[in-house]
Amino acid sequence: MADDDSAQLWKLNQRLLTRVMNAAEPQLAALGIETKEFFVLDEVDTCRYPAELAAKLMLPKASITTYLRNLVAAGLVRREIDEGDLRRHRLATTPRGREVLERALAALAGEFTTMMSRLDAHERAEFRRTLLKLLDTGSDVEGDRRGP
Amino acid sequence: MADDDSAQLWKLNQRLLTRVMNAAEPQLAALGIETKEFFVLDEVDTCRYPAELAAKLMLPKASITTYLRNLVAAGLVRREIDEGDLRRHRLATTPRGREVLERALAALAGEFTTMMSRLDAHERAEFRRTLLKLLDTGSDVEGDRRGP
DNA sequence: GCGCACTAGTTCGGTTTGGAACTAGTTCAG
DNA sequence: CTGAACTAGTTCCAAACCGAACTAGTGCGC
Numbered sequence: 001m002a003d004d005d006s007a008q009l010w011k012l013n014q015r016l017l018t019r020v021m022n023a024a025e026p027q028l029a030a031l032g033i034e035t036k037e038f039f040v041l042d043e044v045d046t047c048r049y050p051a052e053l054a055a056k057l058m059l060p061k062a063s064i065t066t067y068l069r070n071l072v073a074a075g076l077v078r079r080e081i082d083e084g085d086l087r088r089h090r091l092a093t094t095p096r097g098r099e100v101l102e103r104a105l106a107a108l109a110g111e112f113t114t115m116m117s118r119l120d121a122h123e124r125a126e127f128r129r130t131l132l133k134l135l136d137t138g139s140d141v142e143g144d145r146r147g148p
Numbered sequence: 149m150a151d152d153d154s155a156q157l158w159k160l161n162q163r164l165l166t167r168v169m170n171a172a173e174p175q176l177a178a179l180g181i182e183t184k185e186f187f188v189l190d191e192v193d194t195c196r197y198p199a200e201l202a203a204k205l206m207l208p209k210a211s212i213t214t215y216l217r218n219l220v221a222a223g224l225v226r227r228e229i230d231e232g233d234l235r236r237h238r239l240a241t242t243p244r245g246r247e248v249l250e251r252a253l254a255a256l257a258g259e260f261t262t263m264m265s266r267l268d269a270h271e272r273a274e275f276r277r278t279l280l281k282l283l284d285t286g287s288d289v290e291g292d293r294r295g296p
Numbered sequence: 297g298c299g300c301a302c303t304a305g306t307t308c309g310g311t312t313t314g315g316a317a318c319t320a321g322t323t324c325a326g
Numbered sequence: 327c328t329g330a331a332c333t334a335g336t337t338c339c340a341a342a343c344c345g346a347a348c349t350a351g352t353g354c355g356c
Contacts (some may be wrong), residue, residue, distance in 0.1 A: 006260030008167060009272070012279040017165055018206050019283070020158060025203050039350040051334060058166050059315045065336055068261050087321045093169060105155060112155050124157070131160040134264050135167070184342095199304060208344050213306055235304040235351045 020115055027107040031100055032074060040067045041101050044077055044091050047112075051088075076100055168263055175255040179248055180222060186256075188215045189249050192225055192239050199236075224248055 021035060027040050039057055045054045054064045068091070071077040076097030082088040093101065116124060169183060176186050187205055195201045202212045216239070219225040224245030230236040241249065264272060 006264040007256055008262055009264065009276055009279065010165075010256075012276070013161060013285060014165055015206070016279060016282050017158070017162055020204065049334080050336095058163070061335070062314050062316095062337085063312090066313080085322075085334080087173065089335070108155055108158075112158055115282060116157065119278060123278055123281075123354095126274060128157055128160070130267060130271055130275050130278075131157065131164060133271075134263055135160060135164050184319070197304080198306095209305070210307085210344050210346095211342090217306095232303080233352075244333080 016115075020111055023111045023115075024108050027111070028104055031107065032103050033076070033100065033104065034067075034070070036063075036099075037067045037070055038104050040064065041071055041076060041093065041097060041104070044071075044093050044097070048091055049082075049088050050091070053091075071097070164263075168259055171263075172256050172259045175259070176252055179252050179255065181224070181248065181252065182215075185210075185215045185218055186249075186252050188198055188212065189219055189224060189241065189245060189252070192219075192241050192245075196237070197230075197236050201239075219245070242290070 025035055028035055033041065036059075040053060043053055045057055047056050050061065050064050050068060053059075053068075054061045057064075068077060068079070072079060075094055078092045078094055079089045080092065082090040119127060173183055176183055181189065184207075188201060191201055191204055195204050198209065198212050198216060201207075201216075202209045205212075216227070217227060220227060223242055226240045226242055227237045228240065230238040267275060
């Protein structure tokens with residue numbers, strides 16, 4: 001019910017995300033990565049293949065290719081041949097990649113935490129539960145659609 | 149506390165937004181507007197001037213110019229001279245603009261509500277309260293930084 | 297009533313993005 | 327074995343984006 005309500009919520013949420021994103025950006029730049037690249041780097045160890053990254057991050061394959069190119073050029077990620085399926089590129093973070101990721105997360109943590117510290121532990125837990133509920137189930141249509 | 153926690157939350161939220169955005173897009177396209185243009189159209193009556201829109205939506209001025217150009221070309225928004233300050237363009241939605249906006253909101257409401265209906269009234273209220281809390285106060289650094 | 301510092305909005309042009317076409321590898325039916 | 331129908335990842339290039347330079351208008355101090 002209350003359609004305007006939902007729309008309003010969406011806009012609020014949108015604005016929140018944008019704000020945190022903007023705050024985080026310069027910090028990541030200092031580490032030599034773009035925000036988008038950070039997302040990729042952050043998922044490389046979970047999603048071992050470009051196609052998986054594309055699905056998880058809801059970004060087009062072409063964009064993943066671009067961000068990976070940069071990460072590889074920067075020596076943060078390695079592409080290796082996947083023995084089981086020669087079409088695929090198995091991905092792995094390099095030690096340097098792990099280090100940069102760690103620092104990036106630490107830097108971001110500052111921003112996140114600053115923002116999130118307005119909530120007490122209970123509220124934060126509740127917020128997370130709500131987000132998970134919203135994201136759950138059927139909606140995993142995934143695909144080649146654009147994301148962040 | 150729990151930095152990973154915050155980061156995790158942020159990612160979840162990011163994903164949620166992306167998903168709704170993607171679901172909404174074709175509906176708006178059917179009405180002849182882009183998602184970004186919708187945001188602008190939606191705020192025109194609140195933010196009567198391009199500069200205000202840029203601040204509110206956290207988008208660069210150049211982008212606002214572009215989206216407005218399209219909206220004006222589509223006959224949804226009018227630019228008029230502001231008597232008080234001739235540098236400014238007073239904006240107004242046309243009747244057609246109002247109609248399209250209404251339909252767009254209705255279309256979006258479907259998506260929003262589908263997503264939000266997983267929450268009961270209480271949860272939704274709580275969620276809103278949390279978002280508002282997160283967005284409140286000092287963070288209004290605003291500026292010419294990029295947004296949605 | 298002029299110069300200077302300022303703000304509103306647009307234009308310009310380099311960068312980023314991502315849809316579509318492509319190449320390489322797989323799988324399976326005949 | 328082929329070869330047709332797939333999937334993984336890349337390349338290509340047109341469109342979208344947006345920082346910076348610009349033009350037009352304001353308003354203050356002198």
